[in-house]
Amino acid sequence: xxSTNSTRSAVVIGAxxxxxxxxxxxxxxxxxxxxxxxxxxxxxxxDVPATGxxxxxxxxxxxxxxxxxxxxxxxxxxxxxxxxxxxxxxxxELIAFDGHFEGYAGVAxxxxxxxxxxxxxxxxxxxxxxxxQVTPERLDSLAAAADLTLVATGRGGLSELFEVDPARSxxxxxxxxxxxxxxxxxxxxxxxxxxxxxxxxxxxxxxxFADQGEGWWGPYLHKDAGPSWAFLGWARPGSxxxxxxxxxxxAESALGIVRGxxxxxxxxxxxxxxxxxxxxEDPHSWLKGAVRPVVRxxxxxxxxGHVVAxxxxxxxxxxxxxxxxxxxxxxxxxxxxxxxxxxDGPFDERWISEQYRAFLAARxxxxxxxxxxxxxxxxxxxxxxxxFAAAAVQPRFASALVGLLHRPQPFLGVDSLAAAxxxxxxxxxxxxxxxxxxxxxxxxxERSAFNASLASA
Numbered sequence: 262x263x264s265t266n267s268t269r270s271a272v273v274i275g276a277x278x279x280x281x282x283x284x285x286x287x288x289x290x291x292x293x294x295x296x297x298x299x300x301x302x303x304x305x306x307x308d309v310p311a312t313g314x315x316x317x318x319x320x321x322x323x324x325x326x327x328x329x330x331x332x333x334x335x336x337x338x339x340x341x342x343x344x345x346x347x348x349x350x351x352x353x354e355l356i357a358f359d360g361h362f363e364g365y366a367g368v369a370x371x372x373x374x375x376x377x378x379x380x381x382x383x384x385x386x387x388x389x390x391x392x393x394q395v396t397p398e399r400l401d402s403l404a405a406a407a408d409l410t411l412v413a414t415g416r417g418g419l420s421e422l423f424e425v426d427p428a429r430s431x432x433x434x435x436x437x438x439x440x441x442x443x444x445x446x447x448x449x450x451x452x453x454x455x456x457x458x459x460x461x462x463x464x465x466x467x468x469x470f471a472d473q474g475e476g477w478w479g480p481y482l483h484k485d486a487g488p489s490w491a492f493l494g495w496a497r498p499g500s501x502x503x504x505x506x507x508x509x510x511x512a513e514s515a516l517g518i519v520r521g522x523x524x525x526x527x528x529x530x531x532x533x534x535x536x537x538x539x540x541x542e543d544p545h546s547w548l549k550g551a552v553r554p555v556v557r558x559x560x561x562x563x564x565x566g567h568v569v570a571x572x573x574x575x576x577x578x579x580x581x582x583x584x585x586x587x588x589x590x591x592x593x594x595x596x597x598x599x600x601x602x603x604x605d606g607p608f609d610e611r612w613i614s615e616q617y618r619a620f621l622a623a624r625x626x627x628x629x630x631x632x633x634x635x636x637x638x639x640x641x642x643x644x645x646x647x648x649f650a651a652a653a654v655q656p657r658f659a660s661a662l663v664g665l666l667h668r669p670q671p672f673l674g675v676d677s678l679a680a681a682x683x684x685x686x687x688x689x690x691x692x693x694x695x696x697x698x699x700x701x702x703x704x705x706x707e708r709s710a711f712n713a714s715l716a717s718a
Contacts, residue, residue, distance in 0.1 A: 271601075272297070272407040274395050276305060277312060278372045279573030279590035280413030281379045286328045286598035288388045292409070295389040296380075302390070306377040306484065310548040312415070312574075313441065314481060314491045315372045315587035316340065316465075318667035319365030320624075324595035330379065333370045338449045338480035338488045340367035342464040343663040344457035346529065346706050347649060350472040357703045358652040359458045360663030367465075367479075367667070369491060371443075372587070374484035397422065397564065404567035409601060409608040412561065413572040413590075416552070422561035423571045429621075429629060435551035436580055436636050437474060437495035440506040442515040442547040445489050446538035446713070449480050454533055456707040468527050471637075473502045475582060476519075476527055478534075486540045492519050495582055506549055512539040515547040532711040554580045554636075556629060559617025560610050570613045572597070577625055583635040584666050585628035593620050627669035634665075634672065644681045650700040651685045651693070658696070661688040 269292050273284040276298035284296040298305060317325075322332040340362065347356035384390050395403070400419060404410040412419050447453055451461030458464045465479030474496040481491035496502035505522060509515040516539050523534040540546045556577045561569045573590030600616050601608065634641045634648075652659040661684075665672050675684050682693035689696055 268293070269408045270294070270406070271409040271411070272403045273411045273413060274400065274403075274419065275413035275415065275573075275575070276300075276376060276380060276390070277413060277415065277573070278315065278376045278379070278587065279594055280411070281376050281383060282325070282328065282330065282591055283411055283413065283572060283594040283598060284388060285330070285379050285383045285386075286594060287409075287601065288383060288386055289329065290598055290602035292601070294383075295391060296383060297391050297393055297395050297403075299392070299394040301392045302377065302380055305380070306373050308545070309373070310545040311372045311443070313372070313548075313581045313586065314369045314479065314493055314584075315375075316367050316369040316479060316584040317588050317591070318362070318367045320668055321588040321591050322365070322368075324592045328595055328598060333368050333375070333482060334366065337368040337370050337482035339463060340369065340465050340480055341460055342458065343666070344454065344464045344466045345469070345649070345652070345663075346467070347469040348471065352470070352526070353702065354704060354706045355702045356649050356653045357706055358656075358659040359464065360652065360659035361460075362667065363660050363664065365667055369479055369481045371482060371484040374482065377484070395419070400569065401563035401565045401567060404563050404569050405565060410567070410569040411572045411597070412569050412575050415574045416578045420557060420571070420575045422563070422569065423557035423559070423575065426556045426558060429556035429626070430554065431633075431638075432554050435553045437497065437582065438503045438506050438549070438551050439581065440494045440496070440509055440515060440518065440547075440549045441492060442512055442519060443481055443483050443486075443489055443491045443540055443543075444516060444537035445486050445540055446536045447490050447533060449488060453711065454478070454530065454709070455711065456529065456709045466530060468530070470526060473497060473500045473526065476522065478530070483540060483543070483546070485542050489540065490537065492537075493581065494519065494522070495580075509547065509549050512544065512547040515549070529706045529708045532709045532713070536711070536713040552578055552580050554578060554629075554632065556625070559620075560613045568608070568610045568613060570597070570617070576617070577629070579628065579632050580636055583628070583632040585632050585669070589624055589628050592624050596620055596623070624669070627673045631665045631669035631672050643678055644675060647678060647681045647685070647693075647697065651689070651696050653703070654699045655685075655689050655691070655696050658685060658688050
C-alpha cells in the first residue's frame with residue numbers, strides 16, 4: 262500500500278492497541294506519523310492492566326492481516342467455539358448449547374503485548390513516539406500542524422470533544438459492573454471443560470444468570486505467562502455479584518471472589534476454576550470497573566476549530582459482553598488507513614464523516630445491536646429468548662448465533678419475533694416453529710469431573 266503523497270503528516274493520540282495499529286498502518290502508507298502517549302513504552306507494558314480480553318475473530322484478523330500485522334493466530338491458544346449455559350432467576354438450569362466457530366478461530370491477546378510489539382515496530386520503521394499528556398489546548402496546536410489527527414485515548418479525557426449520538430446510545434449508565442482476572446494452572450487440551458464440549462479447552466465457556474449477571478472463561482495469551490486463561494464477569498446493578506466484585510483489590514482477591522462465585526452459583530465449572538492460579542509476576546493481571554455503552558461522533562473540533570477524528574473506544578465504548586470493542590476498533594483503524602492511503606484531498610470534516618458513516622454501516626451499528634442482545638436489553642428480550650432456545654436444539658443455529666460475535670451484520674435485520682423466526686429458518690432450513698417446539702429445559706447441566714493432578718500428569 263503506497264500513498265500518493267509521502268509528505269502528508271498524521272498525529273495519533275493514544276498508544277493502546279488501536280491507536281498504535283493506526284499509527285503503524287499510516288506510517289506504512291507513507292505518512293509521517295507522530296504517536297503521543299501519557300506513558301512511556303515500559304509503563305504501557307508493565308504498569309497498567311490490560312483493557313479487557315480483546316478476543317478477536319476472523320473479520321478482525323483479516324483487518325490486521327491487510328495492514329501486514331501479526332494476527333497472533335500462530336502464537337495464542339485458539340478459540341474454536343463458545344459453550345453457553347443459561348440459568349433462570351430461581352437458578353433453574355434452562356439452556357445449554359455449544360456453538361462451533363465455522364471457518365475461523367478466535368484469539369484473545371493481552372493488549373499490552375500487542376501494543377508493545379507494534380510500538381517497537383513503529384519506532385523501528387521511523388515513526389516518532391512522544392511521551393506527553395495531550396491536553397485539549399495541546400491537541401489544538403497539534404491538529405493545526407497535521408494533515409490528519411486521530412484521537413484514540415479511550416473513554417475518558419479527549420473523548421468529550423466528540424458528541425454523544427443519542428440514537429445509538431440508549432443507556433444513561435453502565436449496564437454491568439465488570440471483573441476480570443488472568444490466570445495459569447489450566448491447559449488447553451480436551452480434558453479442560455470436557456463436560457461442556459468435546460473440544461474441551463479450545464472452547465470458551467459462558468454462563469448466564471438472569472438476575473445476577475454473566476461469567477466467561479476463555480483461552481488467552483498473557484504478555485509474561487504466555488498461554489493462559491482469562492475470566493471476565495459481568496454483574497447486574499444491585500445484584501449480589503456486584504457486591505462481590507466491588508471487594509476486589511488485587512489479583513489474589515479477584516480470583517478468590519471468582520472461586521466463591523463458582524462455588525455458590527456455577528458449580529458445574531468449579532473444578533477448573535479451583536485449579537486456576539494467579540500470575541504472580543504481573544500485579545496488574547486483574548481489573549474491575551464499569552463501562553457505559555455509548556457511541557460518539559466520528560468528528561470533533563478543537564478550540565481553534567481544527568477537525569479531529571475519533572478512533573476505537575473514543576468512537577464507541579461497548580460493554581465487553583459480546584467482545585465487540587477491540588474488534589471494532591481495529592477494523593475501524595484498518596478502514597481509515599486504507600481510505601487515507603488513496604485519498605488526495607484534505608482530511609476535512611466531510612471526509613472524516615464519510616469514513617465514519619461507512620464504518621458504522623459496515624460494522625459499528627451491527628456490533629452495537631449484538632452487544633445489546635447479549636446484555637439482555639429489554640428491546641431484544643423476546644427475540645433473544647427465541648434465538649437461544651433454537652440454539653439449544655439445533656447445532657447449526659448454535660454456530661450461527663455465536664457466529665454473530667465474529668460477524669454481527671446478520672442481526673441488523675432481526676428486529677421482531679417474526680424476523681427472528683425468519684433468521685432461524687434461514688440458517689437451519691427448518692420451520693422456526695418446529696425448531697422451537699423441540700426445546701425442553703436442560704433440567705441439570707453436566708458437572709465437571711476435571712482432575713488437575715491427572716491433567717498435569
